[in-house]
């Protein structure tokens with residue numbers, strides 16, 4: 411019997427809140443390819459995996475830290491093994507990395523696990539058009555991550571005035587080109603890219619010189635402090651998680667979302683609030699001060715995760731626990747109206 415070809419693995423990277431999950435969900439909604447997903451996130455619970463399951467053929471979750479720094483990689487090995495089982499006949503496996511993961515180290519990690527069952531096929535880097543030069547590309551030299559990218563998606567173009575959108579894509583393309591002559595660089599809003607593009611960049615059997623990963627890791631280590639003995643250096647995030655059961659107070663949860671604790675660049679989760687007419691559920695997403703709320707079916711468990719490089723984990727946990735304390739829950743009309751206003755402003 412013919413041995414099936416290895417399943418292509420696509421690494422989906424990008425800074426905190428750049429739009430990786432949004433893009434993944436868009437792509438998964440397109441009919442056609444059978445895709446498996448491995449979602450890695452901060453926090454004790456994995457909010458992102460909840461957002462992609464249901465749309466995907468197979469999903470696995472690796473919570474609790476940055477995949478490229480986790481010392482025990484057995485969970486990743488198990489997930490790759492499971493998802494590449496020939497009976498699933500998946501066309502691709504997408505590994506969605508947590509927001510501060512180093513794409514170079516991630517690519518190396520997947521490359522190290524290549525077998526007859528899987529092969530590293532592409533690295534897709536999602537960037538936030540409005541924040542990219544303040545977060546990811548903030549030095550004189552373009553970041554090394556550009557060198558491993560097969561596709562760079564300049565997302566959130568709607569956050570820029572119309573006249574600045576194309577120039578921003580061009581500016582990022584020029585920086586990428588300084589390190590990488592082949593990567594595709596495309597603009598997007600809401601992660602809307604042609605799904606074929608994602609699978610096309612993953613298609614060609616890669617030539618062996620295309621991703622000189624070890625050399626890149628050595629270069630990265632030489633220009634900074636090697637961490638965790640893996641020879642790569644990247645900024646680490648702190649995170650705090652809180653969960654509770656039962657409907658919570660709209661005013662309290664709003665206070666935590668509208669004025670996140672200092673250092674919480676990213677805040678996400680879901681919760682149910684008590685209203686005079688019963689329970690209502692919401693999904694919250696805050697990135698760098700922008701709050702996005704959407705209505706959803708009331709979740710069984712409330713959960714909020716705060717992430718940031720300068721986050722005080724203890725203070726953040728206390729603030730999130732207070733926000734999700736169901737004991738004080740009151741059906742406040744004005745707070746509910748404020749929640750609804752956020753949903754309207756978020757287009758949800």
Ligand SMILES: Nc1nc2c(ncn2[C@@H]2O[C@H](COP(=O)(O)OP(=O)(O)OP(=O)(O)O)[C@@H](O)[C@H]2O)c(=O)[nH]1
Nearest residue numbers: 426427428429430431432509566599600601695702
């Ligand atoms: N304005 C705007 N918001 C967007 C766009 N794409 C995604 N968002 C919003 O940005 C927030 C973060 O999006 P996610 O897709 O969760 O980002 P992520 O990169 O997966 O986030 P982490 O995994 O937590 O790092 C959500 O509220 C999205 O709705 C976009 O093109 N424009």
